[in-house]
Amino acid sequence: MEAPAAAPRHVLFLNWRDTRNPEGGGSEVYVEQIAGALVGRGYRATLLCATHSAGEAEEVTAAGVRVLRRGGRHTVYLRAALVYLAGALGFGPLTRRRGGRPDLIVDVGNGLPFLSALYARRPVIALVHHVHREQWPVVLGRWLARFGWWVESWLAPRVYRRCQYVTVSSATRDELAVLGVDPARVAIVHNGTPDMTIEPTARSAQPSLVALGRLVPHKQVEVALRTVAALAGELPELTLVVAGQGWWEPQLRQVAADLGVTDRVRFTGFVSDAEKRELLATSWVALTPSLKEGWGLTIVEAGALGTPTVAFRGAGGVEESLIDGETGLLADDDGDFVAKVRLLLTDEAYRDAMGSAARAHAARFTWSVSGDTFAALVTRAAKVPARAPVEQIEPSYLVP
Missing domain, CATH: 3.40.50.2000 (Glycogen Phosphorylase B;)
Structure with a gap:
């Protein structure tokens, strides 16, 4: 696998959780697998997520991904903006001495996005695993659910109107289209299947x-x-x-x-x-x-x-x-x-x-293929000036 032709770029992932978080799930696995794949292809990758008791404020994963934990479940969004803006002013964990300001941001929206396109003078990729229309009323009370759905369905599509989207399935791409996101801006990069190798194991004797x-x-x-x-x-x-x-x-x-x-x-x-x-x-x-x-x-x-x-x-x-x-x-x-x-x-x-x-x-789905696809998307998106019209990105070649 070839590394990018230019000097390694720095990609900042914004996600509310990481895999060590007790509430982490498949979304976190995806983010860290993709971030690790980028490191393996010559990029620098940083993940900024919320703090929790199972992880330090800063560490580096086995795959070489730098993890920064700032803020809590609800304040991580504000802390992400402050960390980025501090880096722009030359201090904090994103200074040149600490690895440099990112060249591109992957903004992961788990219902609530980080809205980084409002403050980051860098290309932004909006990563959406699925739309939460049905989940808001289940997880939150009536008024908070209405607010969450307003952010996800009305505000976010407008904030990211010039950004490249990535999702993991055709179903989510279709849901985003209902929210006004042009399917031509949505690339599908599937999850890979983890290594599930195991010694020969018999099924249980009973159902x-x-x-x-x-x-x-x-x-x-x-x-x-x-x-x-x-x-x-x-x-x-x-x-x-x-x-x-x-x-x-x-x-x-x-x-x-x-x-x-x-x-x-x-x-x-x-x-x-x-x-x-x-x-x-x-x-x-x-x-x-x-x-x-x-x-x-x-x-x-x-x-x-x-x-x-x-x-x-x-x-x-x-x-x-x-x-x-x-x-x-x-x-x-x-x-x-x-x-x-x-x-x-x-x-x-x-x-x-x-x-x-x-x-x-x-067996059809591998992290190697997903990593190649995402890396190609990042390389192309990073060449486009921040806030340039999305048509210049032309991501449809990644869409099956």
Whole structure:
């Protein structure tokens, strides 16, 4: 892989979390994989994110990405602007002595963007994993939800009207188009599938399900719990492992108790990569009942180990990380979700064939290809003067 022809450029990623954050998820994995890929191609990469107890104020990842942690969950947006502006004035962590001001910013919008295009005299790439229309009312109260949706749907498209967009699925590109973002400005750079190599591992002897991810309301793990309750009578040995952590766990444990399935459900908390691979490899079926996903990283992770997934139709990028009827099944509602899970649990031949197809599908997506694509986009965007008309960027060559 060739490094950029010019001197290594400095790319600043603005993201509210990093992978060491206890609430980090697939979005954070994507950002750090892409940042690491840029470092491997001759760039400098800095990630500015919120502080948390599991990480220092500053560190360098194994991939060579410099991580700056400033501000909290809500103040990180303001702190990012202050750090950038301080660097422009010659002091702070973005001075030449500390690595220099960035040549380009990747502004990651997880509902709320950093609005860096308002203050940064540098090219900005707006990275959006998915649109949060359905999630705002679930996560916040009525008035805060309305404000959040206004920022995401009205303010952000105007702030980034001359910026290149990147997203991870065609579904999100279509959603952005509804918000007024020209699809010609939106490049798709898929997630890669992590290395899921594992020693030969047998499936559990009895029917087993796994739900992997952050424990927050919009992941809808309650659907998985209700599925276990609905199938308990006909599959008396059925179990579910809920792997992950989050502030919604006490509520989920209460739901399990109310449904009378506490003895069938195991909450693991945080799991290591090795534990995650073992859980996905031994389970019969993986469940992703999330309200919305930009991609569905856990779906391809399960697929890489031959485990099919049941998810909801219309939940964003899951319709690309999962091929309905081939690598998993998409349900239309809660009742259909239960029916789809029942079908896979009771038809071994169908389940095995689907698992084989899921393994092949997951192998199509690699971080190497994603890194090449993103690096090409950064190289091209960085050559365009800040605030130049977006037509000069011509990103459509990256869109499948």
